[in-house]
Amino acid sequence: MNILSPDELAAALRRIGAERYHNLHPFHKRLHSGQCSIDEVRAWALNRYCYQRIIPFKDAAVLARMDDVELRRVWRQRIVDHDGEIGDAPEGGLRRWLALTDGLGLDRAYVMSLEGALPAVRFACDAYVNFVSQKTLLEAIASSLTELFSPQIISERVSGMLQHYDFVDESVLRYFGHRLDQAPRDAEFALDYVTTHARTPETQRAALQALEFKCGMLWCQLDAIEHVYVNGNPFPGAWRPGLGMAARS
Numbered sequence: 001m002n003i004l005s006p007d008e009l010a011a012a013l014r015r016i017g018a019e020r021y022h023n024l025h026p027f028h029k030r031l032h033s034g035q036c037s038i039d040e041v042r043a044w045a046l047n048r049y050c051y052q053r054i055i056p057f058k059d060a061a062v063l064a065r066m067d068d069v070e071l072r073r074v075w076r077q078r079i080v081d082h083d084g085e086i087g088d089a090p091e092g093g094l095r096r097w098l099a100l101t102d103g104l105g106l107d108r109a110y111v112m113s114l115e116g117a118l119p120a121v122r123f124a125c126d127a128y129v130n131f132v133s134q135k136t137l138l139e140a141i142a143s144s145l146t147e148l149f150s151p152q153i154i155s156e157r158v159s160g161m162l163q164h165y166d167f168v169d170e171s172v173l174r175y176f177g178h179r180l181d182q183a184p185r186d187a188e189f190a191l192d193y194v195t196t197h198a199r200t201p202e203t204q205r206a207a208l209q210a211l212e213f214k215c216g217m218l219w220c221q222l223d224a225i226e227h228v229y230v231n232g233n234p235f236p237g238a239w240r241p242g243l244g245m246a247a248r249s
């Protein structure tokens with residue numbers, strides 16, 4: 001591989017998103033176009049909680065590898081965004097995700113226990129934390145670059161879900177509105193870091209492969225959800241319709 005200019009590297013990263021990002025997955029097309037049953041939406045939200053849960057772990061692992069205080073000052077905001085602030089307005093991303101699972105009628109303690117989550121989803125999430133802990137800092141930062149593509153899928157998701165499902169409303173989907181501000185800020189910073197620091201063919205290849213890894217880890221979570229909840233292949237012990245519902249008041 002020849003050495004790429006920063007703009008060429010950015011374009012190569014975007015091409016990976018165009019070919020492999022999970023907006024292309026059939027389950028997402030189903031979710032956003034109103035074809036999911038409420039139980040399929042519950043299965044997706046309950047499993048996706050696994051991903052929400054590990055994002056602060058993975059960002060803490062990235063932070064722990066940063067020697068540069070300026071870099072840490074920027075990166076730590078990601079943990080605050082998900083965990084929330086101390087004080088009067090502590091709602092961060094994790095709490096907002098639970099507003100979605102609450103709104104779908106799932107019992108919060110059951111969701112947080114991960115008891116009903118699919119092993120494949122949990123393994124994928126663990127793989128992301130391991131990846132950023134073990135690879136170079138450049139690869140760890142490059143693996144976050146799927147966020148370059150998330151504003152588009154989030155916009156499609158929110159408008160599609162509001163249009164097609166009467167069991168969600170804007171308040172229940174508020175997690176996504178916040179991500180529309182946070183993701184572009186985070187992605188721009190990470191892209192600038194990667195294109196500035198990956199200046200050899202080896203590091204550029206490693207950055208591209210890190211983004212491919214991340215696209216794969218997002219994609220395979222949906223494969224597992226589709227296999228069980230759309231195609232009807234049971235997984236013993238996993239959530240099934242009727243299980244883990246909140247008591248009705």
Ligand SMILES: O=C(O)c1cc(C(=O)O)c2c(n1)C(=O)C(=O)c1cc(C(=O)O)[nH]c1-2
Nearest residue numbers: 055093143144145146147150153154179218
């Ligand atoms: O809804 C989505 O499709 C989606 C995708 C991604 C992503 O592309 O990794 C993230 C998120 N949401 C998200 O909400 C989020 O906080 C987030 C953090 C990260 C990351 O890798 O650091 N990706 C994503």
